[in-house]
Amino acid sequence: MDEQFVSIGKAAKRLGMSIDGLRKWEREG
Incomplete structure (x- = not known):
């Protein structure tokens, strides 16, 4: 469960x- 949360x-x-x-x-362009 913890591992999944970390990858999210x-x-x-x-x-x-x-x-x-x-x-x-976008600002510079």
Whole structure:
């Protein structure tokens, strides 16, 4: 159960980082 939760957290973090990157690109573009 714990392991699953950790991988969900990692996936969410990765997703958040890519969304952040896209927002920066949009602002600069």
